[in-house]
Amino acid sequence: MSEEHTLVVKGLHASVAGKEILKGVTLTLRSGELVAMMGPNGSGKSTLAYALAGHPKYTITAGEALLDGKNLLAMTPDQRARAGLFLGFQYPVEVSGVSLSKFLWTAYSQMHPPDEADSDRFGADLTKHLGYLGLDNSFLKRPLNEGFSGGEKKRTEVLQMATLSPRFAILDEPDSGLDIDAIRSVGETVAKLHNPGMGTMVITHYQRILKFIRPDRVHVMVDGVIALSGGRELAEELEQKGYDWVKVGLAASQASAP
Amino acid sequence: MAQNAAELTPLDYTRYDFKDPESYKVRTHRGISEEIVRQISALKHEPDWMLDYRLRAYRHFLDRPMPDWGPDLSEIDFDAYTYYANPLAEGDTKKRWEDLPSDIRNTFERLGIPKAEREYFAGVGAQYDSGTVYHKIRDDLAKKGVIFTDTDTAVREHPEILRKYFGKIVPYNDNKFSALNSAVWSGGSFVYVPPGVDAGIPLQAYFRINANAVGQFERTLIIADKGAKVHYIEGCTAPVYSENSLHAAVVEVVAEPSAKVRYTTVQNWSKNVYNLVTKRAVAYEDALVEWVDGNMGSRVTMKYPSVYLKGRGARADILSVAFASEGQVIDSGAKAVHSAPDTSSKIISKSIAIRGGRTSYRGLLHVAKGATGVKAAVRCDALLPDAISRSDTYPYNEIHEEDATITHEAVVGKIGEEQIFYLMSRGLKESDAIHLILMGFLAEFAKELPVDYALELNRLIQMEMTGAVG
Ligand SMILES: Nc1ncnc2c1ncn2[C@@H]1O[C@H](COP(=O)(O)OP(=O)(O)OP(=O)(O)O)[C@@H](O)[C@H]1O
Numbered sequence: 001m002s003e004e005h006t007l008v009v010k011g012l013h014a015s016v017a018g019k020e021i022l023k024g025v026t027l028t029l030r031s032g033e034l035v036a037m038m039g040p041n042g043s044g045k046s047t048l049a050y051a052l053a054g055h056p057k058y059t060i061t062a063g064e065a066l067l068d069g070k071n072l073l074a075m076t077p078d079q080r081a082r083a084g085l086f087l088g089f090q091y092p093v094e095v096s097g098v099s100l101s102k103f104l105w106t107a108y109s110q111m112h113p114p115d116e117a118d119s120d121r122f123g124a125d126l127t128k129h130l131g132y133l134g135l136d137n138s139f140l141k142r143p144l145n146e147g148f149s150g151g152e153k154k155r156t157e158v159l160q161m162a163t164l165s166p167r168f169a170i171l172d173e174p175d176s177g178l179d180i181d182a183i184r185s186v187g188e189t190v191a192k193l194h195n196p197g198m199g200t201m202v203i204t205h206y207q208r209i210l211k212f213i214r215p216d217r218v219h220v221m222v223d224g225v226i227a228l229s230g231g232r233e234l235a236e237e238l239e240q241k242g243y244d245w246v247k248v249g250l251a252a253s254q255a256s257a258p
Numbered sequence: 259m260a261q262n263a264a265e266l267t268p269l270d271y272t273r274y275d276f277k278d279p280e281s282y283k284v285r286t287h288r289g290i291s292e293e294i295v296r297q298i299s300a301l302k303h304e305p306d307w308m309l310d311y312r313l314r315a316y317r318h319f320l321d322r323p324m325p326d327w328g329p330d331l332s333e334i335d336f337d338a339y340t341y342y343a344n345p346l347a348e349g350d351t352k353k354r355w356e357d358l359p360s361d362i363r364n365t366f367e368r369l370g371i372p373k374a375e376r377e378y379f380a381g382v383g384a385q386y387d388s389g390t391v392y393h394k395i396r397d398d399l400a401k402k403g404v405i406f407t408d409t410d411t412a413v414r415e416h417p418e419i420l421r422k423y424f425g426k427i428v429p430y431n432d433n434k435f436s437a438l439n440s441a442v443w444s445g446g447s448f449v450y451v452p453p454g455v456d457a458g459i460p461l462q463a464y465f466r467i468n469a470n471a472v473g474q475f476e477r478t479l480i481i482a483d484k485g486a487k488v489h490y491i492e493g494c495t496a497p498v499y500s501e502n503s504l505h506a507a508v509v510e511v512v513a514e515p516s517a518k519v520r521y522t523t524v525q526n527w528s529k530n531v532y533n534l535v536t537k538r539a540v541a542y543e544d545a546l547v548e549w550v551d552g553n554m555g556s557r558v559t560m561k562y563p564s565v566y567l568k569g570r571g572a573r574a575d576i577l578s579v580a581f582a583s584e585g586q587v588i589d590s591g592a593k594a595v596h597s598a599p600d601t602s603s604k605i606i607s608k609s610i611a612i613r614g615g616r617t618s619y620r621g622l623l624h625v626a627k628g629a630t631g632v633k634a635a636v637r638c639d640a641l642l643p644d645a646i647s648r649s650d651t652y653p654y655n656e657i658h659e660e661d662a663t664i665t666h667e668a669v670v671g672k673i674g675e676e677q678i679f680y681l682m683s684r685g686l687k688e689s690d691a692i693h694l695i696l697m698g699f700l701a702e703f704a705k706e707l708p709v710d711y712a713l714e715l716n717r718l719i720q721m722e723m724t725g726a727v728g
């Protein structure tokens with residue numbers, strides 16, 4: 001039995017630049033669970049991810065987020081990371097002059113006390129994960145994300161997740177901009193890295209990656225709330241029918257609310 | 259979040275901030291006069307030509323106004339400094355660390371110089387205020403004819419080489435501070451590498467100011483003869499005093515045809531030092547001169563390492579780095595003067611100004627009539643993590659040949675909130691994230707340094723970020 005962890009989000013409201021984006025998001029992610037988050041452009045998926053990770057631009061106006069009962073919202077972004085939360089960015093950031101390997105080792109050492117940080121295991125795992133993701137060793141010497149293609153950046157995000165072995169990972173569109181083979185290797189890698197001690201949420205627009213990831217559940221965010229949740233088949237349905245019917249359903253349910 | 263960079267604690271020089279008791283064998287009275295200049299020359303038993311040179315320079319120094327551009331130098335009071343202070347008798351340079359008085363030896367040990375000598379360097383010179391207290395070169399290099407000594411010794415022992423170049427690259431009347439240096443100079447390094455000899459392992463000089471309000475005026479001359487190769491590294495530190503002090507060095511470098519010279523500086527003076535230095539190199543046919551010039555310390559620095567490209571195919575590569583924090587003005591840059599055809603130069607300036615510090619890049623690119631086929635590239639990157647610091651660029655171009663290929667880029671960046679957040683989301687504390695970004699910005703510089711210096715740079719920036727006492 002691996003440890004049970006929970007990430008609980010209750011009635012979360014968040015705004016950016018004075019505009020309310022999240023309007024009461026409630027969801028629970030448990031270790032062992034793999035969920036997909038879908039929803040139209042601009043509905044607030046990335047905002048949820050950023051808000052949970054503690055981006056300074058996003059103001060939480062109401063609600064809570066608890067990781068194993070601890071108030072995430074009171075923590076700085078680095079504390080959240082050390083508590084076990086990982087965010088794979090939709091738009092990874094470039095940092096000049098800092099090699100990927102140095103960065104990964106720095107991040108890894110932050111997560112492990114000196115007596116636990118094991119450079120041999122770190123190296124062995126890194127080689128393995130690079131292989132999963134079809135990334136060449138030469139990437140390790142390159143400055144973090146600088147000059148990486150869109151797809152290489154996305155794969156590097158997954159590599160970071162693999163290195164940090166978080167309790168909860170939110171991957172924001174790990175598939176956008178990937179070619180067909182890369183979608184497969186990223187999807188399979190995410191599925192492989194997922195384990196009973198880890199909860200994973202993949203934000204995506206496409207069914208294609210979900211074929212490899214095989215989520216347990218699918219949430220649909222519309223206009224800052226989770227409008228619909230369902231099983232894996234929901235993703236297929238959305239791909240065929242689009243989001244309009246969800247929006248209509250949401251409007252109806254909001255209209256009928258007291 | 260980014261503005262927090264401005265609230266970080268001040269730069270801490272604790273590691274260098276220790277002083278020995280001021281016990282000097284020889285020390286002139288405070289202030290400068292013709293008498294003092296004569297005294298210094300007499301102490302050194304110099305030949306007449308050198309005394310004459312000093313006196314001419316002194317007169318020029320008196321006549322020459324202070325620079326009317328650049329940083330504020332109004333606090334400099336030439337009468338307040340001591341121009342010569344030597345803990346040993348003049349000329350009593352030691353070849354073994356054990357022979358030094360224990361406090362001085364301890365000073366250099368605390369600074370890691372003997373250890374670095376064992377690990378990285380083929381020769382080391384150590385100057386303590388005006389005195390060259392230690393100087394040594396490895397036997398294998400000496401056997402190849404490489405000369406590495408202090409400049410005073412070179413005046414006595416190698417007059418034929420020295421006179422050929424001394425004051426020819428930087429004339430005393432180049433500027434007020436080169437005139438001052440030429441009048442009162444003491445110590446500095448003299449390097450001569452014979453034709454075709456590759457000095458291989460770097461030579462290091464370390465300059466330490468110890469006493470209050472003492473000026474340091476070393477004079478360095480490096481000559482790489484035809485096809486020779488040498489790498490020279492200098493470091494410098496001083497304890498903190500409330501009174502300011504003055505460091506006005508002159509460095510002359512000659513790269514004869516096909517020679518290669520690399521000159522690396524890691525300047526880490528305490529914040530009460532005015533660092534006004536003239537550094538110039540001449541590169542002849544197919545020679546290469548590289549300046550790697552890092553300025554992290556001092557109250558005010560004015561320094562523009564230059565290369566005069568005088569032979570066809572000569573190359574210059576200049577990397578100028580400035581890190582200015584509270585109370586510091588680093589006015590640095592580079593000059594490339596192309597007076598021969600097919601010469602090329604590359605200048606990279608990287609500067610960080612934080613907590614109200616100020617950096618300026620001042621550069622000159624000159625292409626003389628007749629110097630065809632010149633290629634020159636200048637890149638200035640500045641990083642301003644907060645809103646209270648300042649960075650300026652003053653590039654001057656004087657191009658007299660139309661076919662010159664000149665590129666110029668200047669970028670001023672902030673440390674992005676997005677970058678900091680990204681790194682923090684991987685578990686790095688805010689200060690560690692900023693530190694990593696700054697080190698990344700300076701990576702081009704750090705990779706040129708010997709390991710210890712690179713670690714030192716890392717530590718220095720770390721201290722700036724955390725205020726931790728080392
Ligand atoms: N920094 C910001 N300033 C202003 N508006 C913002 C900012 N960040 C997000 N928004 C707005 O918030 C809304 C939600 O954006 P968010 O990025 O969360 O959408 P998303 O669901 O991830 O969309 P996509 O599928 O296109 O990635 C959008 O209307 C967006 O324009």
Ligand SMILES: [Mg+2]
Nearest residue numbers: 045046047090
């Ligand atoms: Mg998004």
